[in-house]
Amino acid sequence: MMEEEKDDIFEDGISEDAALDGENNGLYEHLSLTVEKGQEPLRIDKYLMLFRQNATRNKISQSCRAGNVVVNGKAVKQNYRVKPGDEISVLLARPPRENVIIPQDIPINIVYEDDDLLVVDKEAGIVVHPGHGNWEGTLVNALAFHFQKEGVKTDLDRIGLVHRIDKDTSGLLVVAKNEYALSYLAKQFFDHTTRRLYWAFVWGNIDSDEGTIEGNIGRHQKNRMQMAVYEDGSHGKHAVTHYRVLERFRYMTWVECRLETGRTHQIRAHFRHIGHTLFNDERYEGNIILRGINLPRYRQFVQNVFEVLPRHALHAHTLGFVHPVTRKEMYFESPMPQDMQEAVERWRKYLAAN
Structure with missing residues (x-):
């Protein structure tokens, strides 16, 4: 799979780094910036919106709750007021793509599901996300159909993929159902604290x-x-x-x-x-x-x-992570495919x- 083009939404002087999974490009960007001299005290959720054209205050607040907004090495809440010299580090979802996801009735093996996430055991040969000539028949199309059929309501702009694996790689993937779960799980992949073999x-x-x-x-x-x-x-x-x-x-x-x-x-x-x-x-x-x-x-x-x-x-073969809501350790194993x-x-x- 070719590397995705990065979204051009950063001002000059702001650095970013993609959080990648084991085999593919990740979906989240690490944003780092320093508050300039002369900046008046301002809530961090409002301040970050100055630099994220496609982010809402709700999304930024969700990231704060998940511990993904760090100032001077310490996680802060959304009401923290920035001051000159603050070093801010953020993990946020990329803005939604304009392409409409078409729900398709494609069989998928869901090994676990609750109100916040689900775990899929993907077969080889299925592209995870639409793009580069594969706009249909993907795992995302199948998940859209599943959510529609089951009446699953999420506050996500798109399917909450936390990580990806290649088309011809089989095995386990976790998918978030809401912004908070998305941010919380993404932080674990970014910090490499998940358990994967x-x-x-x-x-x-x-x-x-x-x-x-x-x-x-x-x-x-x-x-x-x-x-x-x-x-x-x-x-x-x-x-x-x-x-x-x-x-x-x-x-x-x-x-x-x-x-x-x-x-x-x-x-x-x-x-x-x-x-x-x-x-x-x-x-x-x-x-x-x-x-x-x-x-x-x-x-x-x-x-x-x-x-x-x-x-x-x-x-x-394996996937382990901490649940974003229960804080319990979750662990899954996928048997060797046929x-x-x-x-x-x-x-x-x-x-x-x-």
Whole structure:
């Protein structure tokens, strides 16, 4: 998925940074600014509206309640009065897009739902959010239909996606139903306090049973559809991926990944960088068969596995977060999808016979 264009709503001198999830662009922006000299005392909700053309006082107040408006390192309420020299840091939702979301009756697997949020176990092949030629048939279209059918009323301008995963990545996503839940959950993703583990199949036999991959991730200089790793820090943003081997298949390895940071295509780019591209990841040339040594009918076997698993082998296995209202820890696990499970079983049988 190509990186989204940032909304041009910031005044000169204000910096912003996207809060990204493990595989895709995030939906929230970190706004930082310093109150100028001569500024008279003014409620912070009114003050921030001077810099956010698409934000309402209600949205800013919701962010204050969620602890997402920080002044000089401390969360403040909406009635805080700014003064010259105050360092303000804010996490707010991006303004709504003009495109109308069309509700569509598309089956989705909702594993949990209450008045504030729901958790979806997404199938591979479904785009999460409309855009770039995929305006229909997305998870957002399906959620719009679900909300309409169930009579769910929200105070959101659009579907409350807190994070995203790629079209061909399967697994767990949390969706907010109101502005407060949206802000509260977004803060957890921004601070990387959520509990998320991914399962991936990567080419080759990784040397260590566990390890860490570090290196800035940014847009590839030649292939703009790919992300690349820049160890010297010349481009991109700092990224750290921790992994643990779960099972070895001689020419493919099943790994569990924990992201210390969240960058676009982080797992895909990091593992390609160390020479272990995701299995059947066409965008990163993971659909090129790794040569087998002295294994009969090896190439045909791998091609058959590609047909069983016709997408990059990546699954968002776990998701944990603190509920925005009850403050209880929520934790969910998604079992390995059928296509990845079939691939595992075929590798086991093949290597046992060879």
